[in-house]
Amino acid sequence: MSADNQDKKRERFAGPLTIFGLMGAGLLLLVALYPEKSLLRLVSTPNVSSPAQQRYLEALVQLRKGDTELLLPLVRSYLDAGCTEKAERALSYQHDHLTGQQNKVLMALRYELRRQQLEWMAADEPGWNRAQQQYAEQIEALRRAGATSRELARYLTDARKLGDQLTASRIEGLLQAAAGQDDDSASAEIAAKLALAKGEYRRAAAFYFKGMQAARADQKRDLFLAGVRALQSGNLVQEALAAAEQHLHKELASDSTVLKFLIRLSLAANRPDRAQQYARWALGIDTPGHKP
Numbered sequence: 019m020s021a022d023n024q025d026k027k028r029e030r031f032a033g034p035l036t037i038f039g040l041m042g043a044g045l046l047l048l049v050a051l052y053p054e055k056s057l058l059r060l061v062s063t064p065n066v067s068s069p070a071q072q073r074y075l076e077a078l079v080q081l082r083k084g085d086t087e088l089l090l091p092l093v094r095s096y097l098d099a100g101c102t103e104k105a106e107r108a109l110s111y112q113h114d115h116l117t118g119q120q121n122k123v124l125m126a127l128r129y130e131l132r133r134q135q136l137e138w139m140a141a142d143e144p145g146w147n148r149a150q151q152q153y154a155e156q157i158e159a160l161r162r163a164g165a166t167s168r169e170l171a172r173y174l175t176d177a178r179k180l181g182d183q184l185t186a187s188r189i190e191g192l193l194q195a196a197a198g199q200d201d202d203s204a205s206a207e208i209a210a211k212l213a214l215a216k217g218e219y220r221r222a223a224a225f226y227f228k229g230m231q232a233a234r235a236d237q238k239r240d241l242f243l244a245g246v247r248a249l250q251s252g253n254l255v256q257e258a259l260a261a262a263e264q265h266l267h268k269e270l271a272s273d274s275t276v277l278k279f280l281i282r283l284s285l286a287a288n289r290p291d292r293a294q295q296y297a298r299w300a301l302g303i304d305t306p307g308h309k310p
Contacts, residue, residue, distance in 0.1 A: 090120070096108060
């Protein structure tokens with residue numbers, strides 16, 4: 019029986035051309051059944067979760083010559099799957115005229131593309147230097163477009179994970195420069211954490227105290243305590259107490275959490291007189307002023 023089967027030809031459902039023709043007919047049928055806007059909503063959801071949606075998007079991007087509203091979810095779906103070559107090819111279809119929001123999303127996708135390209139490579143591979151350069155250039159483009167300090171801090175974390183120390187050092191310098199020039203509590207806080215990581219306790223404390231100037235009322239306490247603790251972590255207890263007295267604003271001098279902290283700090287600095295004064299403030303015996 020097996021010998022007889024060898025002489026028989028396997029029957030096929032259809033040839034390749036027929037199959038592709040059926041797929042094209044299916045797409046045309048969707049266009050006929052759904053109004054254009056309904057079809058676009060069907061395939062351009064933020065999360066493209068099925069291969070069918072991706073195929074429809076690919077076809078529509080070709081038909082509509084890189085429509086941005088279709089292109090963005092398609093590129094995102096490629097990056098979610100780690101298909102960096104497809105994502106980069108699709109990005110070449112983009113239009114020159116974009117809205118502000120579209121441009122912001124597109125730049126974020128380009129950053130993810132460059133990050134993934136560098137992530138998939140080893141530092142000794144021939145293409146790593148080129149990938150690193152493109153990654154750094156994309157971060158610079160984001161910075162020029164107005165990236166916040168928190169966004170730059172995220173790029174710094176990514177660069178360190180990727181082993182790109184050159185870009186990481188560049189971002190560190192940008193963050194510290196921003197903290198030194200801008201009245202931004204977020205920038206100051208990030209720069210302080212970078213300084214702490216290097217063991218620069220006085221510099222970190224200075225950034226925290228500077229951040230108090232532009233901080234909201236509910237943020238001042240956290241920045242004040244962080245600045246004093248930064249000096250404590252460097253075993254600079256006397257300096258910590260002096261800095262606390264220097265930066266103790268009137269509203270902080272009536273905060274029970276701050277006063278309890280200062281009592282302990284004063285005792286650690288061998289200043290029981292200061293601890294007693296802060297205790298009297300906490301108990302309401304004395305009225306706190308700007309400085310004890």
